[in-house]
Amino acid sequence: xNHVRSxxxxxxxxxxxxxxxAVLTIxxxxxxSCQATPEAGSTPGGRGNPERTENNQPIAVDIALAERQPLxxxxxxxxxxxxxxxxSLRSRAEGQLLDLRADVGDFVTQGxxxxxxxxxxxxxxxxxxxxxLAALQAEVQRLQAAVRDARSQVESIRLxxxxxENDAERLQWLYEEGALSxxxxxxxxxxxxxxxxxxxxxRERIGTQEKAVEAAQKRVLAQEAVLAGLRSRRNYSVLTAxxxxxxxxxxxxxxxxxxxxxEILKIADFSRLEVVVNLSELKLNQIRAGQTVNVRLDxxxxxxxxxxxxxxxxxxxxxxxxxxVEIILDNTDRRLASGLLARVSFEAGRTQSVVLPESALQTxxxxxxxxxxxxxxxxxxxxxxxxxxxxxxxxxxxxxRVDGKVEIRAGLESGERVxxxxxxxxxxxxxxxxxxxSE
Numbered sequence: 001x002n003h004v005r006s007x008x009x010x011x012x013x014x015x016x017x018x019x020x021x022a023v024l025t026i027x028x029x030x031x032x033s034c035q036a037t038p039e040a041g042s043t044p045g046g047r048g049n050p051e052r053t054e055n056n057q058p059i060a061v062d063i064a065l066a067e068r069q070p071l072x073x074x075x076x077x078x079x080x081x082x083x084x085x086x087x088s089l090r091s092r093a094e095g096q097l098l099d100l101r102a103d104v105g106d107f108v109t110q111g112x113x114x115x116x117x118x119x120x121x122x123x124x125x126x127x128x129x130x131x132x133l134a135a136l137q138a139e140v141q142r143l144q145a146a147v148r149d150a151r152s153q154v155e156s157i158r159l160x161x162x163x164x165e166n167d168a169e170r171l172q173w174l175y176e177e178g179a180l181s182x183x184x185x186x187x188x189x190x191x192x193x194x195x196x197x198x199x200x201x202x203r204e205r206i207g208t209q210e211k212a213v214e215a216a217q218k219r220v221l222a223q224e225a226v227l228a229g230l231r232s233r234r235n236y237s238v239l240t241a242x243x244x245x246x247x248x249x250x251x252x253x254x255x256x257x258x259x260x261x262x263e264i265l266k267i268a269d270f271s272r273l274e275v276v277v278n279l280s281e282l283k284l285n286q287i288r289a290g291q292t293v294n295v296r297l298d299x300x301x302x303x304x305x306x307x308x309x310x311x312x313x314x315x316x317x318x319x320x321x322x323x324x325v326e327i328i329l330d331n332t333d334r335r336l337a338s339g340l341l342a343r344v345s346f347e348a349g350r351t352q353s354v355v356l357p358e359s360a361l362q363t364x365x366x367x368x369x370x371x372x373x374x375x376x377x378x379x380x381x382x383x384x385x386x387x388x389x390x391x392x393x394x395x396x397x398x399x400x401r402v403d404g405k406v407e408i409r410a411g412l413e414s415g416e417r418v419x420x421x422x423x424x425x426x427x428x429x430x431x432x433x434x435x436x437x438s439e
Contacts, residue, residue, distance in 0.1 A: 083268035092236035119237035
């Protein structure tokens with residue numbers, strides 16, 4: 001003790017230094033005590049996650065949107081659009097094409113007059129046939145008059161026969177009475193027999209003449225048919241549209257000589273288009289006539305169209321084992337054209353499920369890969385609030401898994417946002433901060 005006093009007394013400066021050291025030591029102990037105080041959010045005993053609680057900052061996460069979509073990318077089959085109905089306008093008469101009023105791209109209506117062919121020869125044929133018909137009709141009238149004359153003659157002969165028979169009977173009685181010679185009676189009988197034969201011949205002539213009238217009438221009917229055909233062919237010189245549609249090809253120009261059956265225009269009805277694709281025989285049991293399919297056209301990349309299977313060929317190609325399938329597209333507004341590349345998918349009628357990236361399953365990487373269809377897993381759904389988003393642990397039932405995507409059958413609705421990656425482990429209620437890669 002005396003040594004201490006002696007040491008203090010000897011060195012006042014030393015005492016000042018010792019006091020300063022003591023003050024600094026107490027201050028250091030106070031700071032250490034403050035740093036050891038538990039912060040909010042740490043676990044009892046000071047074993048909380050120092051990374052999550054440090055500065056109480058939201059955890060950075062990548063977010064994906066749960067959407068209804070096909071789990072598998074549908075297989076696309078390519079084909080080309082073409083009109084369901086395409087008709088050729090052909091000449092039904094021979095002659096020079098005088099006029100043609102339709103050109104490629106023009107819309108025409110069924111029955112509309114499109115052009116004319118020179119009908120000079122057709123008119124001459126009609127005039128000739130009309131003259132022949134008139135001659136035949138006159139022949140019929142002549143023969144009918146002859147029949148009437150023959151009938152009058154028969155009536156006259158019949159009266160003569162009655163008179164001759166009466167005279168023969170009377171003269172025969174006079175002969176038997178001895179008032180008349182046998183020669184005169186025989187002459188009367190002979191006249192009666194001759195008159196009867198004349199009557200029979202006259203009646204036969206009537207039958208022959210009536211048959212001649214019938215034959216002449218048939219010739220008249222035949223000539224009338226010929227005349228009707230010629231008049232109809234004369235009308236063939238007028239070209240009319242066989243169907244309503246658009247002209248897709250013009251093969252001749254006015255002034256050309258056309259033959260009977262020669263092609264003049266091609267007209268297509270674009271109100272409906274068809275696409276034929278070749279489908280593998282292994283897919284035959286997955287389609288049916290009347291099924292709705294999805295069609296995309298490269299000419300309209302932003303639009304999607306729906307078609308219907310109208311016909312499935314009953315015969316597959318023996319070499320490729322592919323089956324032609326015909327799809328019909330409605331094109332009432334005639335927006336689509338022929339010859340467009342079409343990509344057909346047969347997934348249009350299938351129900352789409354809620355799909356997420358497989359990384360959204362919070363079960364541990366090893367266990368996530370071992371989960372089977374129908375198993376339960378957990379995802380962290382984003383819950384928005386006034387301050388910052390938080391996560392909510394959500395149990396879900398998973399379905400099929402394909403190419404890093406998983407089907408969610410229950411527990412999550414389309415449109416909800418889900419964490420797929422996080423910078424730190426998450427628990428229910430944690431505040432999060434979406435990254436710039438989030439949806």
